[in-house]
Amino acid sequence: MVRAPSPHRLAPRKQAHPEEQARFESFLRTRQLKYTGERRALLDAVFASKHHFDADSLHLALRQKGQEISRATVYRTLDLLVQCGLVRKQSLGDQHAHYEAVHGDEHHDHLICMNCNRIIEFYRPDLEAMQEAICEEFEFKPLHHSLQIFGLCKLCQAKGVDGLELATRVSQLHA
Amino acid sequence: MVRAPSPHRLAPRKQAHPEEQARFESFLRTRQLKYTGERRALLDAVFASKHHFDADSLHLALRQKGQEISRATVYRTLDLLVQCGLVRKQSLGDQHAHYEAVHGDEHHDHLICMNCNRIIEFYRPDLEAMQEAICEEFEFKPLHHSLQIFGLCKLCQAKGVDGLELATRVSQLHA
DNA sequence: GTTGATGCAAACTATTTGCAGGCAG
DNA sequence: CTGCCTGCAAATAGTTTGCATCAAC
Numbered sequence: 001m002v003r004a005p006s007p008h009r010l011a012p013r014k015q016a017h018p019e020e021q022a023r024f025e026s027f028l029r030t031r032q033l034k035y036t037g038e039r040r041a042l043l044d045a046v047f048a049s050k051h052h053f054d055a056d057s058l059h060l061a062l063r064q065k066g067q068e069i070s071r072a073t074v075y076r077t078l079d080l081l082v083q084c085g086l087v088r089k090q091s092l093g094d095q096h097a098h099y100e101a102v103h104g105d106e107h108h109d110h111l112i113c114m115n116c117n118r119i120i121e122f123y124r125p126d127l128e129a130m131q132e133a134i135c136e137e138f139e140f141k142p143l144h145h146s147l148q149i150f151g152l153c154k155l156c157q158a159k160g161v162d163g164l165e166l167a168t169r170v171s172q173l174h175a
Numbered sequence: 176m177v178r179a180p181s182p183h184r185l186a187p188r189k190q191a192h193p194e195e196q197a198r199f200e201s202f203l204r205t206r207q208l209k210y211t212g213e214r215r216a217l218l219d220a221v222f223a224s225k226h227h228f229d230a231d232s233l234h235l236a237l238r239q240k241g242q243e244i245s246r247a248t249v250y251r252t253l254d255l256l257v258q259c260g261l262v263r264k265q266s267l268g269d270q271h272a273h274y275e276a277v278h279g280d281e282h283h284d285h286l287i288c289m290n291c292n293r294i295i296e297f298y299r300p301d302l303e304a305m306q307e308a309i310c311e312e313f314e315f316k317p318l319h320h321s322l323q324i325f326g327l328c329k330l331c332q333a334k335g336v337d338g339l340e341l342a343t344r345v346s347q348l349h350a
Numbered sequence: 351g352t353t354g355a356t357g358c359a360a361a362c363t364a365t366t367t368g369c370a371g372g373c374a375g
Numbered sequence: 376c377t378g379c380c381t382g383c384a385a386a387t388a389g390t391t392t393g394c395a396t397c398a399a400c
Binding site for chain 1: 363364365366367373374375
């Protein structure tokens with residue numbers, strides 16, 4: 001099934017994600033947990049995927065790479081990765097959780113197209129600052145936040161998708 | 176149980192929520208749906224509750240008022256109210272949906288205390304404006320949005336609740 | 351009278367958990 | 376070896392749905 005890898009090419013960082021792996025290992029060690037093959041595979045798969053994913057598609061992706069890992073373990077490991085701060089868990093209007101790998105300290109919010117389901121990520125320091133200001137005003141100590149804007153992306157507007165038609169679905173959103 | 180109402184005082188809008196009721200009725204009529212006793216009771220209960228609630232507590236509240244309405248009907252009717260725009264459905268970090276009555280066109284965002292679960296609502300036009308600006312930049316047509324800031328409220332900070340202790344739970348958030 | 355609504359229980363989806371055997375440290 | 380880990384299947388939680396009966400128009 002798999003083409004034999006060219007032995008001539010330099011192995012481009014064979015160790016999939018060394019930094020994340022190190023962080024996960026140390027996280028596990030401090031809790032006397034074990035770095036098993038399944039956990040390694042999960043970590044790799046998570047950091048291989050560029051954007052949002054859900055538990056099921058991750059499970060499927062692993063299976064397609066020949067990694068047989070049970071759903072239960074997928075959930076359990078995702079949980080560890082979340083606790084460890086390597087993964088973020090979010091609700092994006094669906095009835096199931098979405099996850100995304102955290103690269104560095106980067107944070108972003110989402111524009112979600114209600115027609116094609118495309119998710120556009122953005123980060124605006126001034127928006128973050130304004131949120132900080134609001135929290136100060138309420139003497140509220142923020143630890144985390146989540147902003148999602150639902151609507152129509154440029155392409156879907158061009159396609160002439162009817163905003164009103166979607167208006168009904170807007171209110172149905174579970175977010 | 177109920178004190179006899181003073182007959183001298185002007186009946187302060189006896190019809191629980193006339194505007195909302197009218198809107199719901201017309202919504203139903205245009206779809207050839209029926210305005211049943213259950214739907215009326217649900218509508219009343221929803222607009223009686225000041226803030227956020229979930230399907231189950233609504234069901235319970237009705238039951239305690241002597242209204243026996245099945246869970247299925249609660250869900251079905253909430254759905255109608257949402258479609259009709261009288262109720263908003265949201266995910267506030269829990270695994271179940273939250274709902275809130277929509278009063279007029281008012282919109283607000285949430286500060287959610289991770290210790291006592293208190294929900295503080297706020298509305299900031301400048302924040303909304305900034306979001307609009309971001310959407311324009313991406314040529315994205317916003318139809319709806321949701322901002323939740325998780326953290327510690329003033330009181331819980333004073334109580335000396337440990338932010339770090341919560342840091343773990345932060346990442347667990349399903350939002 | 352029609353047609354849609356309700357309650358019940360069963361079905362479903364996403365996720366969690368108990369347990370017996372397996373593997374990392 | 377010891378204790379954590381895994382897969383499995385059963386358990387949960389929240390929500391949805393099929394169906395026979397009932398009520399609104």
